[in-house]
Amino acid sequence: MSAGPILWRLAALVLLVVFITKPELFAPLFEPLTINNAPAIYNQGSLLSLTLAHLGTVFSAALASAIIAVTLGIFVTRPSGLEFLPLSRSLVNIGQTFPPIAVLAIAVPLVGFGEKPTLIALFLYGLLPIFENTLSGLTQVSPLTLEAAKGMGMSLRRRLMEVELPLALPVILAGIRLSVVISLGTATIGSTVAAKGLGEVIIAGLQSNNMAFILQGGLVVALLAVLTSDALMAVERFAARKLGQSPS
Amino acid sequence: MRPSISQRVRSVIEIQSLTKRFGDTVVVDDISLTVDEGTISVFVGTSGAGKSTLLRMINRLIEPTSGRVLIDGQDTMAIPEDDLRHRIGYVIQGYGLFPHRTVSENIATVPRLLGWDKKRIAARVEELLDLFQLDSGEFARKYPHELSGGQQQRVGVARALAAKPALLLMDEPFGALDPVIRHKAQDDLLAIQRRLGTTIMLVTHDMDEAFHLGDKIAVMDQARLLQYATPAELLTRPAEEFVEKLVGTAERPFRLLALGKVREAVEPGAATGKPVSASATLREALSQLLWMGREKLPVVDADGTPLGRISIGGILAHGRQPA
Ligand SMILES: Nc1ncnc2c1ncn2[C@@H]1O[C@H](COP(=O)(O)OP(=O)(O)O)[C@@H](O)[C@H]1O
Ligand SMILES: [Mg+2]
Numbered sequence: 001m002s003a004g005p006i007l008w009r010l011a012a013l014v015l016l017v018v019f020i021t022k023p024e025l026f027a028p029l030f031e032p033l034t035i036n037n038a039p040a041i042y043n044q045g046s047l048l049s050l051t052l053a054h055l056g057t058v059f060s061a062a063l064a065s066a067i068i069a070v071t072l073g074i075f076v077t078r079p080s081g082l083e084f085l086p087l088s089r090s091l092v093n094i095g096q097t098f099p100p101i102a103v104l105a106i107a108v109p110l111v112g113f114g115e116k117p118t119l120i121a122l123f124l125y126g127l128l129p130i131f132e133n134t135l136s137g138l139t140q141v142s143p144l145t146l147e148a149a150k151g152m153g154m155s156l157r158r159r160l161m162e163v164e165l166p167l168a169l170p171v172i173l174a175g176i177r178l179s180v181v182i183s184l185g186t187a188t189i190g191s192t193v194a195a196k197g198l199g200e201v202i203i204a205g206l207q208s209n210n211m212a213f214i215l216q217g218g219l220v221v222a223l224l225a226v227l228t229s230d231a232l233m234a235v236e237r238f239a240a241r242k243l244g245q246s247p248s
Numbered sequence: 249m250r251p252s253i254s255q256r257v258r259s260v261i262e263i264q265s266l267t268k269r270f271g272d273t274v275v276v277d278d279i280s281l282t283v284d285e286g287t288i289s290v291f292v293g294t295s296g297a298g299k300s301t302l303l304r305m306i307n308r309l310i311e312p313t314s315g316r317v318l319i320d321g322q323d324t325m326a327i328p329e330d331d332l333r334h335r336i337g338y339v340i341q342g343y344g345l346f347p348h349r350t351v352s353e354n355i356a357t358v359p360r361l362l363g364w365d366k367k368r369i370a371a372r373v374e375e376l377l378d379l380f381q382l383d384s385g386e387f388a389r390k391y392p393h394e395l396s397g398g399q400q401q402r403v404g405v406a407r408a409l410a411a412k413p414a415l416l417l418m419d420e421p422f423g424a425l426d427p428v429i430r431h432k433a434q435d436d437l438l439a440i441q442r443r444l445g446t447t448i449m450l451v452t453h454d455m456d457e458a459f460h461l462g463d464k465i466a467v468m469d470q471a472r473l474l475q476y477a478t479p480a481e482l483l484t485r486p487a488e489e490f491v492e493k494l495v496g497t498a499e500r501p502f503r504l505l506a507l508g509k510v511r512e513a514v515e516p517g518a519a520t521g522k523p524v525s526a527s528a529t530l531r532e533a534l535s536q537l538l539w540m541g542r543e544k545l546p547v548v549d550a551d552g553t554p555l556g557r558i559s560i561g562g563i564l565a566h567g568r569q570p571a
Contacts, residue, residue, distance in 0.1 A: 148344030151309060152358050152407075153333030166348050243348035244391035 009230055016223040020047040023216070030212040040212050042201045051220060053196035057115060058183045061122035066176050069127045073134025073172075074160065092131045095124035100186050104193050118190030118197070125186060126179035133175025137168030170240045177232035184225045188217070260285040260447045261306070261415060266315035268301050275301045277471040278315070283464075286445040288438075289476075290458040292494070293468035299451040302468070303417050306449065307336045319415065334358055337413040337446075341420035343404030345392040351377075351403050352388040358411040376406040379440060398429045405437065409446065418450040422457065434460050455496060459503050467491050480507050484570050501567035505531040508566050510547055510558055519544035519557035526555055534563045 019026060023041045030040040069092070075081040076088050100121040107117035141164050149159045165172075191199030198217050205213025261283040268276040276298045283289045291299045304310040306317050308329045317324045324332055345354050352373050359369045377384045380402040392400055401421065408416055421437075422430045438461060441448055452458055458465045459479050466476040467490075475487035483504050486492040495503070508530040523546040524533045537545060537560050544559045 142344065142347075144340060144342045144344035145346060146344070147309075147340060148338070149346075151307060151333060151338035151340070153330040153361055154357075155330055158361075163346060163348075244350065244393070245347070 009227065012223055013227055016220065016227065019216075019223075020051045020220060023047050030216065033212040033215060034210060038208065038210050038212070042204065042213050042216055044204055045200065047201070047216070047220065050196065050198050050200060051224070054184075054187055054198045054221075055224070057118055057190065057195060057197055058122065058180060058187050061119050061187075062126055062176065062180045062183055064119075064123050065126035065179055066130050068123075069130035069175075070134050070172060073131050073138060074165075077135065077138045078156075088131070092127045096128040098124065100125050101189055101192075104189065108193055113194040115190075115195045117193050118187060118195040121190075122183045122187060126183050129178040129182070130172070130175040133171050133178075134168065137171030137175075138164055140171070141167045166243055169243065170236050170245065173232065173236045173239060177229060177236065180232065181225050181229050184228060185221060188221060260320055261449070262316075262318040262321075263302075263306075264316045264318070266302065266305060266317065267313050268298070268305060268310060269313045274471050276305065276312075279468075279473045280315075281466060281473065281476045283447060283449060285447050287463040288441060288448040288450060288461050289464045289466060290462035291449065291451045291466045291468060292453060292455060292458045294494075295453060297468040298471045299453075299468055300419050303419055303449060303451050306415075306417060307333050307338055330361075334362055334411060335413055335415070337408030337416040339404050339408045339416070339418045339421045341423040343400055343421075343424075345400060345403060345407070347392055350389050350391055351382070351395070354392065354403055355407045355410050357407055362411055372410060376410060380406045380436075382406075397425055398433060401425060401433055402436075405440075409440075409444070414447060416446050416448045418448060420452055421450065422452070422454075430457075431460075437461070455494065455499075459506065467494060469494075480504065483507075502531055505529065505534060505563065505567045511549075511555075513558055513562045513566055514547050514556040515559060515562055516556050517544075518554075519546045519559075521545045523548040523554070524558055525550070530563050530566055533558055534560065534567075537563070 027040045034040050072088050072092070076085040103121035103124060104117045107120045111117055111120070145163060145167070146159065149163050154162070187195075187197055188199030188202055190197050191203050198221050201217030201220075202214050205211065205215075205217065263279060263281050263283075266276055266279045267274070279302060281289075291302065293299055301310055305312045306324070308324060319335075327335075346357070349357075355373045355376055356369045359372055364372070373388070374384055377387060382399065382402060387395070387399070392403070395403065401424070405418075405421065408418075422433055425433055434457060440446075450461060462479055464476060465479055465482055467474045467482070467487075469490055475482060475491050477485075477487075482491065482495055483500050486495060506529050509526065510524055510528045510530060510533045511526040513530060513533075514526065519542075521540065521542055521544075522536075524536060526547055526549045528536075533545070537543070537558075544557045547555045547558050549555055
């Protein structure tokens, strides 16, 4: 990587950290967007704690999606699980086609307001990219490599742990990245059911017709998404290098 | 050709009435044969003849429908399949090297599965890199995608030989190489096999390869074994018309000459010109005589001692159909 992009990312990171810890420094910038002397900077809670809560929700949901989707992906690519492939594909697809907002609407009566319905929606929404990438990662492992592994007397478990998963890892990680980035944006709707998160800032802006609030919420989410995506991409590159794959 | 000291040759691989059916199709039909220790048996036949299936039943990648395979008298079905495969080297066309492992790590695969200690593995890897003329400093830490086709092939064979298997199965191991490298790779394999005394069963659809490498050649067609014999027997006493056709009637005398050595056709007397080595094949000697426009040339052995001469007439007598 050349120095240019790294500097840009560093600048974005510094901007994000300063903004969520000392947002009042940016008040002059946002003042022109307010009317009737409304506050220029979100004042109904700390941006820092909202950001941390937002990240916490997204990462716990992503972790759960990853564990379930990767496990399912492994299972349906084994000879014993092959027959469940179409079924699990459609199940995971339903998770994706069902709008997250509808999931919230259904989940609230069942589990109540707050964190939980958001976690459920993000979890379901995050399954598909990870599952699909796990499948494509595992199925693109060369049959010759697997034949050789089997022919040399590697057990099923070793073939999975030492050959298939390492070779599929970069693709699986790309699925996880996709899922996390989508969730970072999607998580904002959780604030409609009283989950703590950056959606609160945007909703407060909508309710009080304060453009400055909307922009702040949007800006923090966007910076988070860009930086997280970059960081995870770096992890993918590192994994690919470790696995002897030429950087693509 | 192998010396026929039959008492000393222990039979390693006995294939007894081996049969494989997929549904109603018979892919390997009641094949029996014995592969002697330290020899190369080559399985030839057109594509779809069942060669790969036969080979894959030996290391149990395919379970036979019926019949048995014995290794040193032991039924392979009595050995747990992974243990069996640790004892049998396996090389396939394209090799299937692990793309995420270095050359060293690839070669170390079976010793690692067997739980050898690190020092022993490292020493064995060094030994094999050396044997296959891969400079350890240059290649040990390379990944397969950084190697040429010929280098990948050598790593594939080195990996298969790492745990000193009693038997090496090779399924079209030269199929992915271009013709120039292929011939050299065949010579290298032959030299290594003679040195290590490994028993090899090799599948190919290339007749030249079969004659080049085989101590014995098994001709297969449509799931059946048509003939299993030495190259010379295959040429002079083909069991069926199909074998004769496959061997190539036009090539026959030349293949036969390629099997004989100058040593066997030396005549007394002198001749002038560039001497021919006694260890050259008759085919090479004939080609030299024709090219130089000579009737006769002197013959010398490895250290240059004159042994006599060789003549076109004498060579031709060796390429003739036996009476
Ligand atoms: N798993 C299988 N199911 C059904 N037919 C098979 C299977 N494997 C191989 N065959 C058939 O068996 C025949 C022999 O295959 P193979 O042993 O690969 O031949 P060769 O190696 O001589 O080209 C082919 O006609 C092939 O289509
Ligand atoms: Mg084949």
